[in-house]
Amino acid sequence: MSQAWDVAIIGGGIVGTATAMALVRRAGVRVVVLEAEPTLAAHQTGHNSGVIHSGLYYKPGSLKARNCVEGREAMYRFCAEHQIPHDRCGKLVVATEPSHLPALEELERRGRANGLEGLRRLRAEELTEYEPAVAGIAGLHVPHTGIVDYTAVTTAFGRIVSEAGGEVWTGARVSSVTRRNGSLVLDTTKGAVESRTLINCAGLQSDRVARLCGVEPGVKIVPFRGEYYELVPERQSLVRNLIYPVPDPRFPFLGVHFTRMIRGGIEAGPNAVLAFRREGYRRNSFSIRDSLEMFAYMGFWKMAAKYWLMAVGEWHRSFSKRAFVKALQGLIPELRDEDVYPSGAGVRAQALDPQGALLDDFRIVEAEQMVHVLNAPSPAATASISIGEAIAGMAAKSFRI
Numbered sequence: 001m002s003q004a005w006d007v008a009i010i011g012g013g014i015v016g017t018a019t020a021m022a023l024v025r026r027a028g029v030r031v032v033v034l035e036a037e038p039t040l041a042a043h044q045t046g047h048n049s050g051v052i053h054s055g056l057y058y059k060p061g062s063l064k065a066r067n068c069v070e071g072r073e074a075m076y077r078f079c080a081e082h083q084i085p086h087d088r089c090g091k092l093v094v095a096t097e098p099s100h101l102p103a104l105e106e107l108e109r110r111g112r113a114n115g116l117e118g119l120r121r122l123r124a125e126e127l128t129e130y131e132p133a134v135a136g137i138a139g140l141h142v143p144h145t146g147i148v149d150y151t152a153v154t155t156a157f158g159r160i161v162s163e164a165g166g167e168v169w170t171g172a173r174v175s176s177v178t179r180r181n182g183s184l185v186l187d188t189t190k191g192a193v194e195s196r197t198l199i200n201c202a203g204l205q206s207d208r209v210a211r212l213c214g215v216e217p218g219v220k221i222v223p224f225r226g227e228y229y230e231l232v233p234e235r236q237s238l239v240r241n242l243i244y245p246v247p248d249p250r251f252p253f254l255g256v257h258f259t260r261m262i263r264g265g266i267e268a269g270p271n272a273v274l275a276f277r278r279e280g281y282r283r284n285s286f287s288i289r290d291s292l293e294m295f296a297y298m299g300f301w302k303m304a305a306k307y308w309l310m311a312v313g314e315w316h317r318s319f320s321k322r323a324f325v326k327a328l329q330g331l332i333p334e335l336r337d338e339d340v341y342p343s344g345a346g347v348r349a350q351a352l353d354p355q356g357a358l359l360d361d362f363r364i365v366e367a368e369q370m371v372h373v374l375n376a377p378s379p380a381a382t383a384s385i386s387i388g389e390a391i392a393g394m395a396a397k398s399f400r401i
Contacts, residue, residue, distance in 0.1 A: 006030045007395060008186055008195035010174055010209055012037070013045040014150055014381050015373060016201030017157035017168070018388030024164035026396065031166040032195070033158070034188055036173035036205075041154040043279060044203050045381060047346030049228070049259045049267055051242065052076070052086065053379035054144035056093070057254070060113040063362040064379065067390070069114050071383030072144065078385060079148055082156050085262050086148040091242030094127065094136035096330050100246040101138060107246070108140055118143045133238040133332045145242060147262045150381045157384075177213045184213075184369055197395050200372040204278040204349040207374060215367045217374050219351040219359060220297045223278045223290070226270025226348060227318060229328075229340040231258075238339075239266045243331050254378075256317075256327045268328050268340055271317045272348070281345045283318065302356025351375035364391065371395060 007023055009016045012035025023031045037043070052075055058065035079086040095104045111119050122129075122139040130141055158168045172190040177198065179185070186193040202209040210217040231238065244257040259267045276294075277287035294300050304311070317324045325337050351359040351374055363375035371394050373387075380387060 003032075003191070003193055004030075004183070005032045005193060005195045007032075007197045007199060008184070008193050009033045009199045009201055010186075011035065011201035011203055011206075012040040012154075012158070012168065012170065013043065013201060013203055014041060014154045014157070014384045015203075015376050015387055015391075016199075017154050017161065018384040019199055019201060019391045020161045020166055020168075020388075021157045022385075022388040022392035023395065024161050024166045026392070031161065032193060033161065033166070033168045034172040034174055034186070034193065035168070035170045038171050040158050040168070040170065041151040044346065044349060045154050046151045047281070047344065048150060048378070048381060049270075050147050050149055050262055051259060051382070052088070052146035052148055053382040054091075054111070054116055054142050055114045055379075056107055056111040056116060056140075056142055056145075057247065058110065058114065058379075060110060064360075064383075065110075065114050067362070067383035067386040068379040069116075071379070071386030074385040075148070075153070075382060076146065078156075079153065084148065084152050084156060086146055087262060088144070088146040089241040089260065090130070090141060090143040091145040091244055092122075092127065092130050092134065093140040093142065093244045093246060094134055094331055095138040095246050096136045098137065103246045104138060104140060111140075111142065116142065116144055131240055131243055133334060134243055135331070135333050147242070147260060149262050153381075153384075174209065174212070196369065198370045199391060199395060200370065200374075201376075203376070204347065206349065206372065207351070210365075210372045210374065213367070213370055213372070215365070215370065215372060217365065217372065219353050219363065219374055220294070220299060221278065221349050222294055222300060222303075222352045223275040223280060224272045224348045224350050225275040225280055225345055226272055227345045228267050228269035228343040229321075229324065230343040231266040231268060231340055232338070235335075235339040236266045238332055238335065245331060256324070258328070258331065267343060269324070269343075270346065271314045271324065273314045273318045274311065275347055278347065278349075280347060297352070299352045299354045299356045303352055303358065304356075306356060348377065349375075350377065362387070364394070366394060
């Protein structure tokens with residue numbers, strides 16, 4: 001016998017649980033979250049660096065910009081209300097050569113357009129007011145940026161869902177979706193679920209879930225692994241808070257940087273290397289299915305033709321600690337090989353279109369009785385409360401919940 005719900009959400013990461021939280025706050029809505037792994041926040045949410053982003057980077061008017069600015073403040077309020085450790089510590093974006101200055105100016109313009117008050121443009125000699133060990137020719141101090149533990153946030157979201165009458169099922173992998181008498185029936189490893197509406201927040205598996213539902217997503221998820229180092233305890237004084245380079249505007253990655261973590265310690269990284277398994281957190285992680293599917297996609301080869309030189313550099317840093325440290329020394333010259341040791345890794349679910357373009361903005365697609373979140377890159381964690389409200393609104397409007 002299947003259990004009946006108004007909304008079934010596939011994916012127990014921070015976006016899925018935030019959406020569930022938004023829905024259970026609507027009177028009478030029955031919600032179940034279906035997470036394939038034994039715990040919530042098992043993949044992208046639980047493997048990121050815990051930064052609450054300010055909204056500095058994003059094109060004014062984009063979904064990223066709107067949701068990040070609104071979601072940032074909602075995240076700070078939520079953490080304060082639920083006593084989740086967090087710190088609005090600010091960050092420093094550093095230009096290390098003259099060619100970076102136009103991009104730094106563009107960041108400042110975007111930040112001000114996105115409503116970031118208190119931005120401070122810095123000369124070279126002013127950088128050390130914030131980060132004494134840093135080197136650069138100019139910078140931008142961003143006071144809105146903070147740090148948090150997103151696994152703790154996701155756990156709190158899930159608890160709110162359960163307390164409001166919703167359910168959160170872990171170890172509930174969805175194997176099929178069929179239609180029956182106007183409802184959707186989802187077969188899972190914990191039994192069948194019947195729902196009026198389905199929301200796909202499956203992250204690294206979101207394109208496959210869409211196809212399982214009979215929806216052509218129009219994109220392919222390509223996994224990129226980000227590898228981190230940590231500073232040894234006696235050298236953590238080199239970094240006060242967060243230090244970022246000026247990002248290359250051609251790519252949806254921010255470059256290697258330094259992040260103080262809310263639980264202690266300083267993280268350095270990540271790089272961005274192609275992973276050969278969607279949940280491939282180690283260099284030797286490999287999936288025949290994932291790799292063959294990726295290599296059979298024409299968009300992958302178009303992307304490779306455009307970015308192969310960058311990929312070579314990222315792979316070099318992946319296998320060479322010396323090369324990784326050299327990249328970090330662009331920000332902190334006195335850093336040495338012995339000052340860092342290998343830490344964890346995360347995998348980014350990067351949506352790639354058939355023309356080989358790396359999608360930079362959120363991609364949310366509506367279908368009959370369904371909403372599919374097909375691209376939710378950073379700052380999705382920061383903006384999760386705002387994004388969850390927006391997705392809940394789509395469900396309420398489109399499906400009269």
